[in-house]
Amino acid sequence: MAWTECSENRPFAARRLVCFPHAGGSSYFFREWRKGLPEFEVHAVCYPGRADRFGEPLATDLVAMAREIAEAIRPLMDRPTALFGHSMGAIVAYETARALEADGVRPSHLLVSGARAAHLVRRDARAAATDDETAVATLVELGGTDTELLDNPMFRELILPYVKGDFRMLGAYGHRTGVPLGCPVTAVAGESDPRVTADQVAQWAGLTEGRFVQRMVPGGHFYLADAPPYALVREACAGERDERAGNR
Numbered sequence: 001m002a003w004t005e006c007s008e009n010r011p012f013a014a015r016r017l018v019c020f021p022h023a024g025g026s027s028y029f030f031r032e033w034r035k036g037l038p039e040f041e042v043h044a045v046c047y048p049g050r051a052d053r054f055g056e057p058l059a060t061d062l063v064a065m066a067r068e069i070a071e072a073i074r075p076l077m078d079r080p081t082a083l084f085g086h087s088m089g090a091i092v093a094y095e096t097a098r099a100l101e102a103d104g105v106r107p108s109h110l111l112v113s114g115a116r117a118a119h120l121v122r123r124d125a126r127a128a129a130t131d132d133e134t135a136v137a138t139l140v141e142l143g144g145t146d147t148e149l150l151d152n153p154m155f156r157e158l159i160l161p162y163v164k165g166d167f168r169m170l171g172a173y174g175h176r177t178g179v180p181l182g183c184p185v186t187a188v189a190g191e192s193d194p195r196v197t198a199d200q201v202a203q204w205a206g207l208t209e210g211r212f213v214q215r216m217v218p219g220g221h222f223y224l225a226d227a228p229p230y231a232l233v234r235e236a237c238a239g240e241r242d243e244r245a246g247n248r
Contacts (some may be wrong), residue, residue: 001053003046003072008034010041015108015237016081018073019044020089020096022114023166024139024159026051029086036230043076045069045092049162058165062088062173066095074100080108082237086224087142088170090115094207097181109236110208111186113229114193114221116200117207119175127171130164132156139163141194144222184210186236190223191216 004018005027017040019030027044028051034042047065048056059065069092073081077100085093090112097110115121136156139145149155187204189196198216205212215232217223 001046001048001056003069004043004076005046005052006041006043007031008041013039013041014079015039016041016043016076016079017233018076018081018083018093020083020085020093021045021047022087022089022144023170024145024163025086025089033228033230036228037233040233041079043073045089047162047166049165050159058162058169060165060169060172062092062169063095063176065169066092067099070096070099070103074103074105077105077107080237082109082111082233083107084111084113084233085115086113087115087221088166089113091118091121091170091173094118094181097183098178101179101182107183109184109186110181111188111233111236112204113188113224114190114196115187116196117187117203119177119207120200120203121170121173121175123174124171127167130167132160132164135160135164135167138167142221144225180206181208182210183208184212184236186213186215186232188215188217188229188232190219190221192218192220193223195221 017037021029027046030044046053049058083093083097093110094112097107100107136150139150140147185204185208187201189201202214
């Protein structure tokens, strides 16, 4: 199956945006973004083991998965292409940007949402032993999932295997030191996020040599469910154009 889904090809759009879902998320989470960002061709990453890739084995190595995604989206980089990742997706987007830049291809922008800086993510052996109730409790704490659905045994049976798989994969992730990114980075999080602080968001600045902007917005971990940051995406890409113009 394809690594990305694009619900509307826009051959005349000047820019592309590739969106990376959170742990337990799928490409469906970003399906409406094409309406909110009509000037972009929006692609959403499809992780294995869910939605249209339900029958495939779950990914177990985040960095290896990011490298596969980088290879898959490289043909999209013929236009300025920004990467947007939320929560676990922010780490996957970051590692995808690293893989692209190591291969000589630079994203136009990296937007990381609802995530502490990648080098602050610690290996967590307990993630491998996450049971159903712990996974459900985490989903409830973070929000973004209808609690009534979480009470439905059939729904839990459907989603919990890949939710726990994502938690295990993230728990096994360890940041590798290396060359900082060259692309600009915008980091955003909800002011009431229970797991990500403003200081942890600010430390994304140390992972790029490009321009860095931090934004704290109203809401919790899933602030973007009710208020997708379309204006922030536009602002980031407009700033990038202004920066290039100033360097000419």
